[in-house]
Amino acid sequence: MKKRAISRRDFLKVTGAVSAAGLLAACGGSNSSSTAASTAGSTAASTASGDGVSISLWTYPIGSWGGTESKLDDIIAAFNEVHPEITVTYETLDYQNGDNLVTSAITAKETPDIIMEGPERLVSNWGVNNLMVDLSDLWASTKDDIAAVSESVVSACQLDGAYYEYPLCMTTHCMAINYEVFEQAGALQYLDEDTRTWTTDNFVKAMETIRDSGLAAVPGIIYCGGQGGDQGTRALVNNLYSGTYTNPEHTEYTINSPENVKALELLKSMVDNRSLNANAGFQASDELQQFANGTAAVTFCWNASNKAQYASQVTFTPYAMAFPSDDDVPELCGGIWGFGIFDSGDDARIQAAKTFIQFVCDDENQAAESVRLTGFFPVKESLGDVYEGTDQAEQMGEFASLMPYLGDYYNVTPNWTAQRQNWFNMLQEIMVNGTPAQEAADAFVAASNP
Amino acid sequence: MAQISAKAPQANASQGHHTSRVLARRETISAYLFMLPSLLFFVGFVLVPMGMCLVYSFLDMGIDTSAATFAGFANYIEMFQDETFIRSLWNTVLIVVVSVPVVTAFSLWVGSAIYPMHSKMRSFFRCVFYLPVVTGSVAVTVVWKWMFNPYNGLLNQIFGTVGFDWLGDTRTAIWCIIMILFTTSIGQPIVLYVAALGNVDRSLEEAAAIDGATRLQIFWKIKWPQIMPTTLYVLVITTINSFQCFALIQLLTRGGPLGSTSTLMYYIFDMAYNYQRFGYANAMGVVLAIFIAIFSAIQFKVAQTDNG
Numbered sequence: 001m002k003k004r005a006i007s008r009r010d011f012l013k014v015t016g017a018v019s020a021a022g023l024l025a026a027c028g029g030s031n032s033s034s035t036a037a038s039t040a041g042s043t044a045a046s047t048a049s050g051d052g053v054s055i056s057l058w059t060y061p062i063g064s065w066g067g068t069e070s071k072l073d074d075i076i077a078a079f080n081e082v083h084p085e086i087t088v089t090y091e092t093l094d095y096q097n098g099d100n101l102v103t104s105a106i107t108a109k110e111t112p113d114i115i116m117e118g119p120e121r122l123v124s125n126w127g128v129n130n131l132m133v134d135l136s137d138l139w140a141s142t143k144d145d146i147a148a149v150s151e152s153v154v155s156a157c158q159l160d161g162a163y164y165e166y167p168l169c170m171t172t173h174c175m176a177i178n179y180e181v182f183e184q185a186g187a188l189q190y191l192d193e194d195t196r197t198w199t200t201d202n203f204v205k206a207m208e209t210i211r212d213s214g215l216a217a218v219p220g221i222i223y224c225g226g227q228g229g230d231q232g233t234r235a236l237v238n239n240l241y242s243g244t245y246t247n248p249e250h251t252e253y254t255i256n257s258p259e260n261v262k263a264l265e266l267l268k269s270m271v272d273n274r275s276l277n278a279n280a281g282f283q284a285s286d287e288l289q290q291f292a293n294g295t296a297a298v299t300f301c302w303n304a305s306n307k308a309q310y311a312s313q314v315t316f317t318p319y320a321m322a323f324p325s326d327d328d329v330p331e332l333c334g335g336i337w338g339f340g341i342f343d344s345g346d347d348a349r350i351q352a353a354k355t356f357i358q359f360v361c362d363d364e365n366q367a368a369e370s371v372r373l374t375g376f377f378p379v380k381e382s383l384g385d386v387y388e389g390t391d392q393a394e395q396m397g398e399f400a401s402l403m404p405y406l407g408d409y410y411n412v413t414p415n416w417t418a419q420r421q422n423w424f425n426m427l428q429e430i431m432v433n434g435t436p437a438q439e440a441a442d443a444f445v446a447a448s449n450p
Numbered sequence: 451m452a453q454i455s456a457k458a459p460q461a462n463a464s465q466g467h468h469t470s471r472v473l474a475r476r477e478t479i480s481a482y483l484f485m486l487p488s489l490l491f492f493v494g495f496v497l498v499p500m501g502m503c504l505v506y507s508f509l510d511m512g513i514d515t516s517a518a519t520f521a522g523f524a525n526y527i528e529m530f531q532d533e534t535f536i537r538s539l540w541n542t543v544l545i546v547v548v549s550v551p552v553v554t555a556f557s558l559w560v561g562s563a564i565y566p567m568h569s570k571m572r573s574f575f576r577c578v579f580y581l582p583v584v585t586g587s588v589a590v591t592v593v594w595k596w597m598f599n600p601y602n603g604l605l606n607q608i609f610g611t612v613g614f615d616w617l618g619d620t621r622t623a624i625w626c627i628i629m630i631l632f633t634t635s636i637g638q639p640i641v642l643y644v645a646a647l648g649n650v651d652r653s654l655e656e657a658a659a660i661d662g663a664t665r666l667q668i669f670w671k672i673k674w675p676q677i678m679p680t681t682l683y684v685l686v687i688t689t690i691n692s693f694q695c696f697a698l699i700q701l702l703t704r705g706g707p708l709g710s711t712s713t714l715m716y717y718i719f720d721m722a723y724n725y726q727r728f729g730y731a732n733a734m735g736v737v738l739a740i741f742i743a744i745f746s747a748i749q750f751k752v753a754q755t756d757n758g
Contacts (some may be wrong), residue, residue: 100723105514107728125726129514212464217601218613225618227724237727279600280707281618286599295601418725432618 012088026353054087055113058102062169063305063375065116066092071373078366078383079359086352087264095228099417106131111342113353119156120411124338128414131340133350135161138358148381152409153336159412167338168361169376172402173231174332175420176302178216179317180293182206185213192328194197196321196401200240202323203316204266207275207298216297218314221287222267222278224427229284230420233427239323239330246410251446253419254428255443256441264430264437278431291318303335304399305375321399322405331407337374377403419448499638500739506731524735535734537709538717541624545713546692546745548628553635554681556686560636562669563645576641583637587697594630595702617703620710627711630698635691639684646680669743682753688747693742716737 055342060066065075076088091112092100098357099121105111111131115122126132139146139157142196146167157165172198174339182188187209190202198206210219222233238245243259246252254260279286284301290312291299309320322330338358341350360370368386371378377400380388387396413419422444429440507525511518529535538706564575582590597604606612616622648675658668696715699705705712705720712720714734722731 103513103726104722107515125513127516129512133512226704275615279615281598281600281615281617281623281703281730283704290601293602421720421724423704425708432707433620 008396014189019265025036028177041405052085052087052247053348055349055352055356056088057088057090057116057356058093058112059090059116060093060095060098062116063308064373066094067309075360075370075373078369079356080361082363083355086355088356100229106342111344112142113344113349114339114341114356115226116168118336118411119409120340120416122338123159124412124414124416125157126340126342126367127159127162127325131342132163132164133343133353135166135341135357136161136163136302138354140161140167142362142380145380145382149379150334150406152334152406153379156409156412157338165336165337165338165340166357166361167379169173169338169371169374170334170336170379170406171303171305171376171399172332173301173303173335174179174402174404175232175236175298175300175323175401176291176307176318176320178291178297179319181210181213181294181297181316182319183207183268185215187213191321194225195292196320197330198407199328200266200322200324200326203240204270207270208273210297211273212277217295218273218277218290219296220276220284220298220300221290222271222276222427222431223282223284223287224424224431226283226285226424229287229301229419231335231421232284232302234423235323235331235333236300237267237418239263239325240266241326242331244408246408246413247323248408250413251450252409253413253445256438256445261437261441264441268430280428280432284343303376303379304396305398307395308375320402322402329403332402332405332449334378334406334409336379336409339380414450415448419444422448503732503735503739506729507736508714508728509732511727511729513728516726518729519738521729526629526737529733529737530728534709534712535714535717536703538712538714541711541739542693542695542713542715544624545628545631545695546564547672548687548690549631550685550688553632553639554684556632557636557639557683557684558643558677560640561647564640565644565647567682572644576644579640580637582634587634588701590630590634591698591701594626598702599627618707623703623707623711627695627702630702631692631695635688637652639688642680642684643677646677650676679751682749685749689745689749690742693738693745714741 056071059066059072064071066072072090074196076090079086091259102111102115102121106126115126122132143154150170153167153170157163168228177191179188182191187206190206190209192199207219210216214285222236223229233357234245237243237255237260237304241259243257243263247254250333255283259381267276267278271278282290285341287296288299288306290296292313294314294316300317300323302318307318307320322332325331337359338403343351344350359366361367367380368378368383371383372390372392373385375392375396377396378384385400387393426440426444427441429435430437478676506518508521508523510521510524560579562576564572566576595617596602599619600606600613600615603616605616606614612724616626654672655668656668658672694715695713696719698717699711699716702709705716715738718731718734718738721727721734
């Protein structure tokens with residue numbers, strides 16, 4: 001029998017054709033169903049498989065719900081004990097690149113089913129652009145429970161009657177001082193340790209005392225770079241002379257009001273006399289690191305989560321304080337975190353996502369643990385003090401004492417994403433470039449107002 | 451018989467011609483099949499995105515892409531009235547104009563200096579200069595960020611300028627970026643120049659030396675023309691890399707302070723992801739592509755050689 005030899009040319013042709021076919025297949029993607037395992041790093045793809053449903057969850061670093069020591073595997077395992085028919089995959093985001101990843105996913109139509117963050121993203125950015133599912137049905141039985149803690153939470157999570165976020169936890173953002181440095185410098189006299197408040201005048205005196213003592217390389221740093229941590233510098237400016245960031249209706253920014261301009265001028269004068277520093281190249285994380293190092297005596301970007309994150313680095317007592325205010329009545333920026341569902345058009349996945357959210361937020365055995373893992377406080381009155389009797393109780397008590405100072409939640413004002421960038425540009429103009437505060441604030445308002 | 455014998459070569463010639471055409475066709479088909487994978491990549495990942503970029507540049511499109519509306523040339527008109535865009539364009543040109551000649555000249559100098567060395571020393575220096583290229587921009591950036599830190603950074607400790615914010619000062623930030631870009635850009639050109647110098651005809655060098663040519667004359671008259679194709683490649687690649695400088699800026703300064711380190715590439719990203727104005731960002735992408743094409747064409751023209 002004659003054996004047919006394959007010529008070199010035939011071999012090359014076949015190889016070329018197979019390569020091309022492979023390439024086409026690779027480019028074409030796949031619609032095949034698969035059941036993904038509950039492991040990190042999965043993509044947004046989730047498909048129904050048999051009777052089960054697979055959904056994906058993306059979380060920002062909100063306590064142990066994200067970050068490097070995420071407890072998401074434990075949460076999903078607890079969920080699967082009750083709902084084994086739903087497979088949950090997850091991916092953790094960071095605040096440096098998280099928004100870019102989500103924007104990329106939106107444009108590629110590869111969004112996750114569930115995303116965990118605050119109303120400024122879920123409602124003001126993605127909800128307003130018709131990308132999210134209305135979660136009114138989840139709110140039906142719990143709205144009063146949440147409203148009993150804060151009406152602001154209820155209003156922040158909805159837009160024109162549609163609820164795009166189902167909240168889990170909240171906190172107040174505050175500042176912190178290096179207690180030992182303040183003590184040694186004799187600056188503790190300027191703050192009220194019982195209420196953790198101080199007046200604007202006393203803040204100025206305290207920072208000058210720290211500067212003169214030379215106990216810290218720099219009394220405090222106004223970070224003017226980056227995009228995150230803006231709540232710290234916003235609250236600092238607003239509180240100094242009782243200004244507001246937006247109008248009460250949350251439709252316009254008001255940072256160019258006389259009170260805010262006066263506050264910006266005060267901060268600029270403090271930078272000029274070196275009782276504060278301003279660094280255009282610094283982001284909030286850089287400033288926090290300098291505080292943790294002991295280089296800076298105060299930080300303007302503090303909360304329970306940051307305290308836990310830097311606990312292993314600090315060799316002093318970071319003492320949480322409200323922002324200084326002229327009337328000694330601070331109004332702190334709130335942080336609300338919860339869940340939203342991207343509208344995939346797949347009812348089974350949307351329903352499964354709602355089931356997951358209800359489990360982690362409302363289940364009587366899971367809800368308190370879900371909140372504890374965030375390191376913040378529950379939004380529902382019925383959950384009570386979730387830290388009572390735990391080893392976190394003392395630390396959380398420090399921040400719980402600041403909760404009564406929770407101010408207006410204005411993060412739902414239109415153009416929120418763009419204004420954050422404009423805010424840092426404005427700080428750079430004033431603190432680094434020396435532009436008059438009124439001029440820079442007017443430019444901010446003109447660029448940010450819808 | 452004579453007729454028959456005359457037709458036979460004609461028939462043979464015709465058959466031979468037919469055979470060669472078949473062979474040529476087969477070769478052509480084979481060649482296209484070989485090209486097909488990369489052609490598909492080129493079409494799928496270069497031509498189609500370029501086309502999409504061009505189409506989107508005429509739209510007013512935000513994150514809700516279904517709500518996009520036709521904007522005509524509005525994005526292009528706005529671009530040239532946008533101060534930050536002009537600033538970014540100027541910064542980009544500054545980076546290109548400074549970085550390209552410096553990188554090329556320095557790489558040629560280092561390449562010439564290490565080429566005559568012992569092979570082990572040559573490899574050592576190639577590794578040293580190539581290290582920042584393979585280290586990855588994130589790791590490089592983290593190290594530089596620490597060095598530039600106003601309070602604990604190495605530079606301020608050495609210069610005794612503790613507190614000075616290198617990356618936060620509008621006068622120094624762009625030069626810091628150019629310096630870091632320089633360290634990450636020289637590795638490949640140095641390796642290429644060392645290889646190119648190895649291909650220079652030694653007999654011509656020796657003949658010139660015997661004829662009394664100086665070392666400078668040998669370099670300019672003998673070596674320089676022979677390494678010109680490599681120089682052209684280095685110029686084009688460095689220009690494109692400088693135009694597309696992004697990671698350093700994103701990780702170090704985010705375009706600040708006050709837009710002093712914003713480049714076209716970064717501003718495109720900023721508009722697309724932070725301001726979610728995809729139409730405007732695409733219009734800037736089109737303009738950036740045109741600028742790169744013009745610069746590259748000029749370089750090809752200026753550095754044109756007989757064989758290159």
